[in-house]
Amino acid sequence: xxxxxxxxxxLPPGSQALRQEVRTFLTEELGAITPVERAKSxxxxxxxxxxxxxxxxxxxxxxxxxxxxxxxxxxxxxIVIEELLTAGAPVGAHxxxxxxxxxxxLNYGSPAAKAAFLPGIAAGEVYFCIGMxxxxxxxxxxxxxxxxxxxxxxxxxxxxxxxxxxIAEAHxxxxxxxxxxxxxxxxxxxxxxxxxxxAEGVTRNTxxxxxxxxxxGEVHFDNVFVADDMVVGQPGAGWAxxxxxxxxxxxxxxxxxxxxxxxxxxxLSHRGRHDPAIEQLVGELTAxxxxxxxxxxxxxxxxxxxDNPTIEAAIVKDLGATLEQDLPAxxxxxxxxxxxxxxxxDLLEVMEYLxxxxxxxxxxxxxxxxxxGIIAREIGLR
Numbered sequence: 600x601x602x603x604x605x606x607x608x609x610l611p612p613g614s615q616a617l618r619q620e621v622r623t624f625l626t627e628e629l630g631a632i633t634p635v636e637r638a639k640s641x642x643x644x645x646x647x648x649x650x651x652x653x654x655x656x657x658x659x660x661x662x663x664x665x666x667x668x669x670x671x672x673x674x675x676x677x678i679v680i681e682e683l684l685t686a687g688a689p690v691g692a693h694x695x696x697x698x699x700x701x702x703x704x705l706n707y708g709s710p711a712a713k714a715a716f717l718p719g720i721a722a723g724e725v726y727f728c729i730g731m732x733x734x735x736x737x738x739x740x741x742x743x744x745x746x747x748x749x750x751x752x753x754x755x756x757x758x759x760x761x762x763x764x765x766i767a768e769a770h771x772x773x774x775x776x777x778x779x780x781x782x783x784x785x786x787x788x789x790x791x792x793x794x795x796x797x798a799e800g801v802t803r804n805t806x807x808x809x810x811x812x813x814x815x816g817e818v819h820f821d822n823v824f825v826a827d828d829m830v831v832g833q834p835g836a837g838w839a840x841x842x843x844x845x846x847x848x849x850x851x852x853x854x855x856x857x858x859x860x861x862x863x864x865x866x867l868s869h870r871g872r873h874d875p876a877i878e879q880l881v882g883e884l885t886a887x888x889x890x891x892x893x894x895x896x897x898x899x900x901x902x903x904x905x906d907n908p909t910i911e912a913a914i915v916k917d918l919g920a921t922l923e924q925d926l927p928a929x930x931x932x933x934x935x936x937x938x939x940x941x942x943x944x945d946l947l948e949v950m951e952y953l954x955x956x957x958x959x960x961x962x963x964x965x966x967x968x969x970x971x972g973i974i975a976r977e978i979g980l981r
Contacts, residue, residue, distance in 0.1 A: 637687020673903025
């Protein structure tokens with residue numbers, strides 16, 4: 600049975616100075632952004648803002664300096680990310696590249712790939728997306744059918760990816776593909792390739808969601824050539840690498856802060872008023888947020904020390920998505936929405952936005968059912 604490691608971690612003494620530096624920067628840069636825009640969290644996108652973060656040294660913070668990084672501790676990166684998310688900064692352009700594509704290339708990529716992409720990512724100028732899900736392979740990634748066949752000097756890719764976040768802005772995709780048609784297990788014979796999304800044979804289309812926004816889309820590959828030095832790691836090792844990558848995707852503060860703007864608006868709109876029901880709700884939400892923060896910091900620390908806390912990350916993602924979906928529903932059930940007081944305008948607009956947006960929180964990064972199945976297996980329940 601797996602022994603979970605979610606030990607408490609205390610951030611270093613100098614953390615507060617960095618936190619204040621980031622807050623000052625964000626106050627100056629985000630003054631005109633509305634509460635609803637801030638509620639988009641890490642789906643908000645502004646390439647110019649990403650370049651400003653790169654100039655501040657706040658992308659690729661832990662990476663080696665030779666690749667444009669800053670060799671800072673993981674705790675510094677966590678603080679910056681936490682402040683960006685709570686402020687509702689538009690980080691979507693560089694988000695995936697900084698969070699998981701860059702670290703994956705740093706750990707497994709060829710020298711050519713590291714030199715080609717990491718400095719640009721750290722500068723906030725090169726954006727990535729992740730090609731995992733397909734039309735008939737959602738959370739069951741072992742069912743993927745996109746193939747890469749050996750050719751002179753590289754591979755030819757054919758197939759499709761679906762529900763790809765950041766597809767409109769991304770320059771490159773790290774795609775999970777089948778490089779071996781026959782394998783002893785469902786999880787064998789898969790590899791990860793870096794695919795130029797502007798290459799010949801690539802077609803990408805955004806998909807409009809129920810809020811008329813286009814955060815994700817589909818990509819089709821028709822005999823797309825990928826050079827050998829764009830293979831991430833070893834051919835056939837894709838499944839193990841994807842699992843390590845998912846720990847990065849599932850454990851960060853974005854997995855419990857996606858509805859945080861509504862929490863802030865709830866507190867602001869009721870400041871100075873005595874409302875027992877609101878006070879009880881704020882207390883409940885604060886306790887859940889703080890607990891998840893401690894768990895997330897612990898997983899971030901484990902990743903920073905070289906561990907692969909896949910199961911702990913799945914727990915943070917599952918509990919975090921539950922909180923993110925509960926928050927707008929609980930606020931809606933508790934507040935008196937018959938009042939049209941001016942100080943409640945932002946609260947109601949943010950609540951309405953997140954009520955529509957929140958269903959995806961338990962889908963992205965692995966569905967709730969898949970995550971709970973993984974956790975159940977590790978504790979001996981299946």
